[in-house]
Amino acid sequence: MNDIPEAAVQPSARLSITRASHADAEVLTAAGEIDASTIPLLSEALSGASTATAGGARTVLDLSAVTFMDSTGINALLTGHRAAEEAGGWLRLAGLDGPVWRVVELVGVHHVLSCHPSVAEALDA
Incomplete structure (x- = not known):
């Protein structure tokens, strides 16, 4: 895997997102809470990822350190x-657990988005 140093997307008090490139994909790692007050940060990070990867937007969003997510996150x-x-790319989710997995499962997003236990599995899928 060819990693470049992680870069932080402007963190808020309740959500931080780091970005790292892995071969032909970008990994965004979110930590904290995703709700109406922090959603601009997530939206900006996802938007930037969709234009940053050559050959199509290939992004893994690691949610393992997210403690809360509401419908704005969905x-x-x-x-x-x-x-x-x-x-011409994809968005894959990794590390969904606890209340975040519950929200994703409850609204059926796991039927639309590819969900994986780990970043490594999401990158290999």
Whole structure:
């Protein structure tokens, strides 16, 4: 895997996102809470990822350190998924657990987005 140093996307008090390139994909790692007040940061990160990867937007979003996500997060994930597909790529989710997995499962996003236990598995899928 050819990694470049991680770069932080402007963190808020309740959400931080780091970005790292892995071969032909970008990995975004979110930590904290995803809700109406932090959604601009996630949306910006997903939007940037959809234009940053050559040959199509290939992004893994690691949610293992996210402790809360509401419906605004679901909307951002679906918007990011749609943008990635339109650019000829994909958005895969990794590390969903506890309350975040519950929200994703409850609204059926796991039927639309590719969900994986780890970043490594998402990159290999």
